[in-house]
Amino acid sequence: MNKHVCILILLVLATACTPVKPWQKGNLARRDMAITTDPFESNLRDHIFDSKEAARGGRSVGGGGCGCN
Amino acid sequence: MRVLLATLLAVVPVWAFALEPGDQFPTSVQLSDEHGAKLNISKFQTPFILIDFWASWCGACAKAFPALNSLADSEKSTLSVVGVNVDGEKQDALDFLKEHRHSFPVIFDSRGELPDACAVDSMPTSILIKRSGEVVKVFKGFSDGDAALIRDLVKQVEIKAT
Numbered sequence: 001m002n003k004h005v006c007i008l009i010l011l012v013l014a015t016a017c018t019p020v021k022p023w024q025k026g027n028l029a030r031r032d033m034a035i036t037t038d039p040f041e042s043n044l045r046d047h048i049f050d051s052k053e054a055a056r057g058g059r060s061v062g063g064g065g066c067g068c069n
Numbered sequence: 070m071r072v073l074l075a076t077l078l079a080v081v082p083v084w085a086f087a088l089e090p091g092d093q094f095p096t097s098v099q100l101s102d103e104h105g106a107k108l109n110i111s112k113f114q115t116p117f118i119l120i121d122f123w124a125s126w127c128g129a130c131a132k133a134f135p136a137l138n139s140l141a142d143s144e145k146s147t148l149s150v151v152g153v154n155v156d157g158e159k160q161d162a163l164d165f166l167k168e169h170r171h172s173f174p175v176i177f178d179s180r181g182e183l184p185d186a187c188a189v190d191s192m193p194t195s196i197l198i199k200r201s202g203e204v205v206k207v208f209k210g211f212s213d214g215d216a217a218l219i220r221d222l223v224k225q226v227e228i229k230a231t
Binding site: 021022023024025026029030 | 122124125126127155156157161181184185189190191192194
């Protein structure tokens with residue numbers, strides 16, 4: 001019985017999870033939401049990453065996930 | 070057990086599928102334009118309508134504006150361009166519009182009713198429809214060749230229709 005109650009509570013809590021729609025990502029697109037807000041530092045980090053990993057991209061998503069900024 | 074199943078069904082998200090060519094666009098949704106007047110997509114009389122979903126914070130949406138202006142100016146007789154702004158704050162959009170020339174009407178949908186109904190899954194998204202509401206093509210994101218592609222599509226569909 002306790003097991004069922006626990007599952008029930010977890011399921012009810014799961015209802016709070018909701019996907020963020022693409023047009024609701026305005027706040028995520030703000031400059032201060034970037035992992036590194038300083039563009040020079042960001043470029044430097046990217047350059048170091050590219051050199052060390054021989055791979056590029058995928059560090060962060062511009063424009064709050066819309067892939068447009 | 071029944072309660073568990075019912076709860077499980079309640080938490081399963083309702084998946085909406087993005088519009089595809091041949092689907093029907095929800096033309097009956099009525100939204101306000103810049104001047105507060107109600108505008109309905111079905112009121113446009115041109116054979117084709119291009120609905121562009123954009124937001125002030127979206128860089129590619131801003132890049133798409135000159136192409137949309139060009140389409141709206143050069144294809145007046147066959148194509149109507151409508152911008153659907155999806156900013157949560159209308160003022161953000163109005164500030165954006167002061168800085169970006171637009172020769173097409175813009176309607177405001179801060180609650181996201183229309184993109185929700187169309188299951189828009191990326192920004193910007195442009196949907197080319199016939200006047201009947203039938204979807205011709207969905208453009209996700211923006212690339213430089215889109216305007217030319219839209220012109221070609223409109224011509225092709227027109228030729229097929231005649």
